[in-house]
Amino acid sequence: MKRTGSSIGTLASDAAVHVDVSSGASRAGAWDGCAAYRLATGQPAVARQSDRHESMVASFRQLSEYLVSxxxxxxxxxTREKLVNNGLSVNxxxxxxxxxxxxxxxAYVKPEEADLAEIFRIAEDSGVAWLLFxxxxxxxxxLTLYPA
Structure with missing residues (x-):
């Protein structure tokens, strides 16, 4: 592929791309002109936005914790009253x-509230880090159901 004047390159999808190597201008449709220029000139490709996105998604998955409603x-x-008034023995x-x-x-601590302690044991055995009541x-x- 020529590195001077105009050149025709081919993307992985076999779509033809016209690149003016002297100016870096590209007519690649939806393709980024810089990416087409790097392809046509043989320069190394940089990480695509989707690669960075996938990397961040993988990090979020590693950091995620289970929540049960x-x-x-x-x-x-x-215990409900303590929850509403922010008076539980746990966070x-x-x-x-x-x-x-x-x-x-x-589980970082055992709750003083017996009903909540029972739920914590089940949550910990299940790998659950958060509860939403x-x-x-x-x-x-x-699991015990209490009257209102």
């Missing part, structure tokens, strides 16, 4: 519809 019915009334983040409770992986959360068969 449970019905507040699995908490006793006193909790109340919201207007329930709250997030941090379990940890492994909300009215529309799931009920789990075999």
């Amino acid at each position: 449970l019905s507040v019915g699995h908490l006793s009334v006193p 909790a983040y109340p919201v207007h519809y329930g709250g997030f409770v941090y379990v940890g992986k492994p 909300e009215a529309s959360g799931a009920t789990v068969e075999g």
Whole structure:
């Protein structure tokens, strides 16, 4: 392939690309002119945006933690009140519809609240790091349900 004047290069998709090597101008349709120029001149390609995106996605997956949404019915009334008033013995983040409770992986502390301690044991054995208690959360068969 010539490196002076005009040149025709071929992309991996076999789409022809016209590159004016002297100016770097390209008529590659949707292709980036710089990428077409590097292809036509034999310069090394740089990481594409999609490669960087995939790398970040992989990092997010490595950093991710499981969260389970449970019905507040699995908490006793006193524990629900503590959750709403940010008074639990563990890290909790109340919201207007329930709250997030941090379990940890492994569990960083055992809750003083017996009902929550039971849920923590199951969460830890399941690899769950976060619990979300909300009215529309799931009920789990075999796990105690408390009256409102």
